Amino acid sequence: MENTLLNTVSEKLKSKFGDAIVFSEQHYDFPVFVIKREKIIDIIQFLKDDPEMGFGFLTTMCALHFPENKGQEMGLMYQLQNMQKNWRIRLKIFFPINDVVVPTATGLFAAANWMERQEYDFFGIIFKGHPNLKRILNMDEMNYFPMRKEYPLEDAAREDKNDSMFGR
Amino acid sequence: MAEIITPKINITEKPPGHEGHGFFATSLDKVVGMARKNSLWPLPFATSCCGIEFMATMGSHYDLGRFGSERLSFSPRQADLLMVMGTIAKKMGPILRQVYEQMAEPRWVLSMGACASSGGIFDTYSVLQGIDRIIPVDVYIPGCPPRPEQVIDGILKIQELVQSEAIRRRDTPEYKAMLAKYGIE
Numbered sequence: 267m268e269n270t271l272l273n274t275v276s277e278k279l280k281s282k283f284g285d286a287i288v289f290s291e292q293h294y295d296f297p298v299f300v301i302k303r304e305k306i307i308d309i310i311q312f313l314k315d316d317p318e319m320g321f322g323f324l325t326t327m328c329a330l331h332f333p334e335n336k337g338q339e340m341g342l343m344y345q346l347q348n349m350q351k352n353w354r355i356r357l358k359i360f361f362p363i364n365d366v367v368v369p370t371a372t373g374l375f376a377a378a379n380w381m382e383r384q385e386y387d388f389f390g391i392i393f394k395g396h397p398n399l400k401r402i403l404n405m406d407e408m409n410y411f412p413m414r415k416e417y418p419l420e421d422a423a424r425e426d427k428n429d430s431m432f433g434r
Numbered sequence: 435m436a437e438i439i440t441p442k443i444n445i446t447e448k449p450p451g452h453e454g455h456g457f458f459a460t461s462l463d464k465v466v467g468m469a470r471k472n473s474l475w476p477l478p479f480a481t482s483c484c485g486i487e488f489m490a491t492m493g494s495h496y497d498l499g500r501f502g503s504e505r506l507s508f509s510p511r512q513a514d515l516l517m518v519m520g521t522i523a524k525k526m527g528p529i530l531r532q533v534y535e536q537m538a539e540p541r542w543v544l545s546m547g548a549c550a551s552s553g554g555i556f557d558t559y560s561v562l563q564g565i566d567r568i569i570p571v572d573v574y575i576p577g578c579p580p581r582p583e584q585v586i587d588g589i590l591k592i593q594e595l596v597q598s599e600a601i602r603r604r605d606t607p608e609y610k611a612m613l614a615k616y617g618i619e
Contacts (some may be wrong), residue, residue, distance in 0.1 A: 404560060405525040412559045420557045423567075 271353055272297035278319060283309060287417035298356045306344075306359050307369045313355075314374060315347060321355065323355035324375040327382070330358075333415050339363040340391065344371070372393040388413035446472050463601045469578050470514070470540070470595040472502040477513035482520030484547035484579040488498070496522040501589055510536040515592060516569075519579075521549040522562045532540060532571045535618060539604045546573045546579040546585060570616060 272292045279299065280372065286305035289386050291298050301309055313321040330341035330415055334364055340359040349352045359368070369392040371378040382393040383402040390411035401408065449468050474475025476498075480488055492506070507512050507513035510533045522530055534543065545565055548554030551574045554562035565571060572595055574587040603609055613619070 389478065403525075405527075408524075408559075417559070421553065421559055421561065421563050423563055 270297075271355070275299070275313075275319065275353075275355055276302050278316070279309065282312060289316050293356070295352060298358060299357045300360065303361050303368060304344075306357065306384075307371060307374070309357065310344065310346070310348055310371060310374055320348045320350060321353070322372065323347040323349055324377050324381075325354070327371075327378065327385065329364075329385040329391055329413070330360075331389060331413065331415050335360070340389065342360045342368060342385065343390065366390060367392045367394050369393070372396055387411070390414065439460065457599065462570065463599075466601055467597040470599075471537060471593045472597065473505075474503045474542075474592065475505050475507040475512060475515045476503050476515040476517045476544075476589075477507050477510055477533070477537070478517050478519065479530060480517075480519040481522060481526065482549070484519035484550065487579045487582055488517065488519050488546065488585060491585040496582040496586065498586065498589065501593065503589060510534070511538060513537055514541060514596075516541065516543045517546060518543065518550045518565050518571075519546040521556055522565055523560055524562050525560070525567050527562050528530075530565060531568045533545075540599065541597075542572045542590055543569060544573045544575065544592055546575045546588065547580055548576065552575070554578060569618070570612060570614065 268326075270292070272290060274297070275297055276287070276290050286302045286309065287299055288302060288330045289300040296307055306345075310321075310324075325345040325347050327345070328343050331339060331341060332341070333339055340363050341358055341360040344357040345354065346357065361368070368391055370382060372382065372395070379397070380402060382391075382396055383399060385391045386393065386399050387401045387404050388411055400406070403428075404412065412419075448458065449460050449464035451464070453459075453517060465509075478485065478488055490496060492504070498504060498558045503515075505603065510516070514537075516534055516537060534541070542551075549556060550559070550565050553561050553572075555578075557563070562568070573588050575584050575590045577584055580585055582587075
C-alpha cells in the first residue's frame with residue numbers, strides 16, 4: 267500500500283474502530299472518510315488525542331442535504347487539521363432527515379459551538395448536548411431551515427419580480 | 435497695504451413675502467422650511483458599499499457641506515434625516531426600525547441604492563426586500579451603488595420636501611394613519 271495520508275489514517279482508524287469506517291477515498295488533496303454517526307465523537311476524540319494523528323484543529327464543519335439519497339438525506343462534514351504535519355482530512359456522516367440528532371463536538375472543540383449552531387440554524391440538525399443550541403445568523407422568528415432544499419432561496423414577499431421578466 | 439479679503443459666503447434666498455422699509459413679512463411655514471432645509475442633520479445608517487459612496491459624498495471632493503448637511507448625527511435623537519445605505523438583512527430590520535422610532539419629528543428617510551430600496555440583487559430569504567416594508571421612505575436613490583452626484587440629487591430632493599412641508603403636517607390624521615400602517619406610534 268502506498269504511504270499516503272489516506273492510507274495512514276485509514277489503517278489507524280480501521281484497526282481501532284473496524285467497520286465504523288464505511289468508506290474512504292482521496293478527493294483531490296483531501297482524504298475523505300465516511301463514518302457511522304454513533305462513532306463520530308469517539309473518532310474525532312481519537313484523531314485529536316492520538317500522538318501520531320494529532321488533529322488538534324477543527325477547521326470547519328458543514329451540513330449536507332441530498333434529498334435523492336433516501337434514508338441518508340442529511341449529512342455533516344467535519345474538516346480536521348494537524349498543524350504540525352499540515353495534514354488535513356474530512357469526516358462525513360449521513361443520516362435520515364426524520365432523525366437529525368447528532369452528538370455535539372463542543373466537548374472536544376470550543377470552535378464547534380458556533381459551527382453547530384449554524385448547522386442547526388440552516389439545516390435544523392439537532393446537536394445532542396450542545397450548551398446553547400439556538401439560531402445564530404438568521405432572525406429568531408424564522409420558522410424553517412432555509413438551506414434545506416425543499417425551501418426556495420428567494421424571498422416569497424418580493425413583488426417586483428414576476429414571471430414575465432424573471433422566469434419565476 | 436494688506437488686501438482685504440472678503441470671504442465668499444452663500445446666503446440662501448429669502449422666501450417669497452411682502453417687503454418694505456424695515457420689514458419683511460412672510461408665513462412661518464416658509465421661514466421654518468428655509469431654516470430646516472439648509473441645516474439637515476443626517477444619520478448615516480450605512481451597512482455596505484453604498485456607505486462607501488456616501489463617504490465620498492461627505493468628502494472634500496463632493497462635499498455635502500455645501501448643502502448644509504456636513505454635520506452628521508450619530509445619535510438618532512438629534513438627527514433630522516435617516517440615510518439608509520446598503521443591504522438590510524431581516525435580522526437588522528428591527529434595529530433600523532428602532533433607530534427610526536428614536537428620531538424626533540420632523541424626520542425624513544432617504545433610501546440609497548437598490549438594496550435598501552428593494553432588496554436589490556439579494557432576492558433571498560435573509561434580506562429585507564426594501565426598507566419601506568418597515569419604515570416610511572421619503573426619497574429613493576436608484577443605483578448599485580449610486581454615484582455621489584446621485585446622493586446629492588437625493589439630498590436636494592429631500593430638501594425640497596423639507597422646504598415645502600406644512601408646519602402642522604405631522605399632526606394631521608393622514609400622517610398619523612400612515613405611521614400607524616407601519617405600526618409606529
